[in-house]
Amino acid sequence: MTGARSLLCHMDIVLEDGSIAESTKQSGKPVWLNVGDNSLSPEFEAQIGQLQQGDKHQFILQPEAAFGPINPDAIHYLERSRFPADMVLEPGVIISFTGPANSEIPGMVRDVAADSVTVDLNHPLAGQVLKFELEVVQVG
Missing domain, CATH: 2.40.10.330 (Thrombin, subunit H)
Incomplete structure (x- = not known):
């Protein structure tokens, strides 16, 4: 798996109304995001692929690139x-x-x-436009 890397990030997922759907900052438990193993959408990977430790990045994804449309x-x-x-x-x-x-x-x-x-049985965030606010804690 060439080019695969992992990022330990604090991440807030923000809904269109500004409310926070999920926050690793609030839980105190950052999440590992694996780039290059097909666990993330290509659009998500394109946003985080070049991030380094200490970087902060915000981006918005349409439902198809996040948790998918409602099925x-x-x-x-x-x-x-x-x-x-x-x-x-x-x-x-x-x-x-x-x-x-x-x-x-x-x-x-x-x-x-x-x-x-x-x-x-859809993911609770399916069908929603989401804003991701990331802070890279560690690159693995």
Whole structure:
């Protein structure tokens, strides 16, 4: 993997309304970003590929270059009876589902109506224009 490198960064992900969706600064836990291993979109990599330790950089990505567009096929309507009777089901609740190879897939309850529960398996930031504010702590 020629040209691969890792950056330890503090990162804020900011929504269009200015609110912070995620902040490693607030959690105190910087994140490793791997350039060149296909874990990031080409647009994201283009923004961070040349950054060095101590650099601060801000950029905006469209949904397709960040967490993807909202996939309507990832929204499911399930019968209430498929959930434990004592499970709290209300909009905003995140439920873990078992995916392929026993992977864990989080789903957010979008709506509960009578005996139907609408669950969205899209990433919570899918479909959103996002501003990334990065500070490179270390280059590995």
